[in-house]
């Protein structure tokens with residue numbers, strides 16, 4: 101490794117994931133301030149919500165700052181294949197255009213995403229073997245095996261001339277993860293001997309006491325539980341948790357049931373897992389179309405949609421709208437998953453729909469330990485600090501409250517320095533004490549249908565207003581002499597009255613208001629479309645306020661004849 105030159109600095113820049121859940125995007129920069137070289141670690145998404153971002157499926161970190169630094173980005177390194185770490189790649193790659201590095205399972209899923217967006221041939225994607233190495237300019241990167249809730253979770257040991265960063269990615273300490281190796285404790289201890297300058301670490305479960313629990317424990321509970329069920333059984337879990345999927349498949353076999361995969365992402369992930377040699381020992385599955393022919397006690401459906409996502413398989417089954425899967429009295433749905441905060445309503449709707457049909461529900465709770473988290477609880481965090489013994493603690497991957505609590509924990513554990521980053525904070529790790537040296541633009545972008553828009557886009561504000569207030573369109577035809585030829589005609593969208601007659605009266609009143617506003621204008625003003633529009637919008641708004649006490653969007657179309 102080269103010696104640092106006089107002006108070299110090592111900096112950390114989170115652009116997503118620090119202060120909110122999801123859309124992780126972290127960057128490390130090295131070199132003199134005016135010629136830094138960058139690597140990006142992870143580039144994830146979070147999901148839109150109907151209430152706050154209607155119509156928006158995905159939310160991306162805004163990479164504006166790095167886009168301007170594009171020439172200096174040496175690579176995008178992915179730690180693991182969860183959406184909050186890879187989901188934005190196919191959307192943002194055209195703006196960053198840097199080579200991408202990932203281990204085999206992650207690469208298999210990334211390839212599919214790139215193919216969907218027509219980028220497969222364009223993006224240089226290099227597969228790094230597990231425990232592999234990669235050198236990008238001043239960054240020497242070792243992939244370190246950890247355990248999490250997806251195959252191939254990698255931490256990154258990033259060595260630079262100014263010290264080593266231990267970027268954990270998402271992890272837990274699972275003594276028996278079922279798939280993949282256990283945490284590479286020996287390597288962590290060796291890294292600590294060498295000296296870790298900064299540990300950038302998962303904060304998700306910092307408020308959870310004790311330890312998370314193992315996938316093996318879940319298998320122990322789930323297998324007899326499934327065996328005890330009569331009727332049809334549906335198990336729902338996160339598809340990306342391949343160990344859990346394997347557990348369900350094995351438990352099905354043990355109970356004399358043929359498994360049937362339901363839902364696009366379940367098929368996608370199982371396909372990716374098989375492509376890298378996982379699930380080799382799994383039982384044969386049956387297609388959805390054919391599962392109906394099996395006796396109820398001989399089938400197990402493995403479904404996506406544990407969070408009540410309305411378009412997912414499980415929600416369609418709950419509503420009785422699924423083409424091939426029908427659950428009724430005597431059947432059981434097992435939720436091998438947790439309730440992600442914010443999804444309570446959707447999940448409860450699902451519960452109610454199943455109960456209405458007489459379907460038995462089993463959820464992960466004190467009695468049924470059929471789910472474990474993929475993130476480190478407090479005792480695991482303490483263990484990691486004991487192994488790594490970093491000079492600086494930098495908590496990421498959490499809301500503000502998680503990150504601040506994680507800083508408190510690090511201080512309690514005698515870590516010499518700790519800093520709570522916010523998205524857009526440019527933090528110098530070396531030389532000198534850790535310090536925030538600048539703030540760069542950091543925000544969110546929305547994937548709206550097939551395009552990316554700014555989060556402040558007027559379109560979204562209008563959409564929300566349309567949803568709550570409705571819309572009114574006024575059209576009027578005006579002659580060359582500025583007399584009304586036709587109209588004004590009013591059409592309403594999303595506005596109602598108790599009965600048809602009242603609605604007709606309301607429309608007439610709005611038309612009168614619009615007409616009066618036009619007539620009040622001087623001849624010269626009538627020649628200006630904008631003036632006409634402003635006057636009529638104002639009049640219609642005022643009348644609407646009186647009629648409905650609402651503030652719909654009002655549009656005026658002036659046709660000159």
Ligand SMILES: [Zn+2]
Nearest residue numbers: 180182248270
């Ligand atoms: Zn993860």
Ligand SMILES: [Zn+2]
Nearest residue numbers: 182184185270
């Ligand atoms: Zn994550």
